[in-house]
């Protein structure tokens with residue numbers, strides 16, 4: 165049987181002796197390009213309202229706890245103003261704008277995101293805590309790619325498979341989370357606009373800055389007033405948007421608890437709904453998988469974006485025959501992850517997004533040990549200010565443990581073993597969620613056999629956390645319904 169502690173301690177010693185002298189120079193990105201304003205109003209009808217009359221809150225840098233900007237808290241009246249603006253824009257302008265014209269705006273927005281990509285990446289990293297390497301290479305390019313992709317659909321809706329002349333829904337209320345702020349805004353806005361809807365978007369309260377920067381980009385693109393409105397605030401702002409009678413569609417990405425509540429609130433109202441909720445993804449590793457690539461895939465699956473990823477591969481299912489070897493290689497790689505200043509271009513793992521999220525991760529991981537699992541943690545030194553959690557792997561995990569069942573949404577991996585493909589499938593499916601899974605094997609027939617039996621919206625083979633605007637993304641069961649991305653992503657915004 166595995167003796168993870170001895171195994172890893174021995175390995176760590178030899179690793180430290182090998183790497184002890186190896187130092188990287190810091191390579192910090194400059195924050196100067198992010199021209200964050202002292203305070204922001206709400207973006208309604210193409211203008212930023214003066215923030216003076218609003219209640220407000222501060223958005224902070226989670227890596228330093230420094231205040232970045234004062235943000236307006238929209239109340240029900242502000243939500244109403246935003247929805248009325250979107251409704252007017254829908255009736256008077258956007259529903260009469262042809263597909264090729266809408267496409268031009270989307271292309272323009274995509275190009276402006278590219279032009280201002282460095283500013284967006286730096287702002288996102290400051291506000292969210294994720295490494296600049298990720299905002300620069302993943303979040304921002306993918307956000308631009310979504311606008312480019314859906315620009316291509318705007319004049320081809322009649323070829324999308326939803327009838328000869330599919331119609332938009334009207335006003336879409338869109339509520340997004342804090343883990344990929346700009347990217348989630350792009351996932352929501354691009355297909356909605358391509359399909360001819362107008363939008364009221366509410367970013368998460370801890371990460372509003374890139375959505376507000378996107379509002380400036382929409383002004384720059386001369387998108388007609390009111391076609392997109394961006395209102396900031398907490399859950400009460402989101403709730404007012406959900407309940408507004410003139411909102412025809414709600415698109416929500418966030419926790420399963422809030423998603424469930426939204427579904428109850430709008431039941432019987434006739435509003436369209438798509439939900440992208442939590443997950444507890446299984447990364448299934450067979451003994452014939454290419455081991456080094458697979459270890460990289462496991463690392464990427466759980467430590468990308470500090471594990472603040474709804475489709476994270478947070479449960480590792482390893483075939484028993486290779487479990488020791490995989491754990492040894494995995495912990496060696498965990499020890500090499502560079503944790504710290506998100507603005508440093510060498511950083512692999514940045515700050516946890518908020519004190520609240522850090523408390524949630526700490527609470528859940530404490531139950532891991534209480535319930536009998538073994539905690540293995542990177543020996544990295546964490547910064548003294550800000551919110552940090554070291555990359556962590558739990559072994560001796562059983563399926564009944566909370567760390568194997570509940571979404572931790574942090575850099576924490578729970579490792580379980582299996583002997584046969586049947587057992588792997590049974591364990592992978594033993595969850596209320598159904599967002600994503602990964603399968604690692606040299607054998608295509610085995611991968612397909614397993615994939616056919618997994619209950620999840622997305623299944624990656626010999627890779628993990630790969631996103632592309634052409635590829636539909638979404639869950640089953642408590643991970644939600646509806647798809648974002650691809651041709652299927654249009655369906656969420658068409659009256660079909």
Ligand code: ADP
Nearest residue numbers: 339340341367368369398399402403418419422
């Ligand atoms: P998390 O727990 O990961 O922060 P939430 O589901 O609470 O995720 O938040 C996701 C988004 O939903 C945020 O923009 C948040 O403000 C919003 N939100 C929270 N509560 C509600 C609610 N009752 N109705 C609508 N939106 C909400």
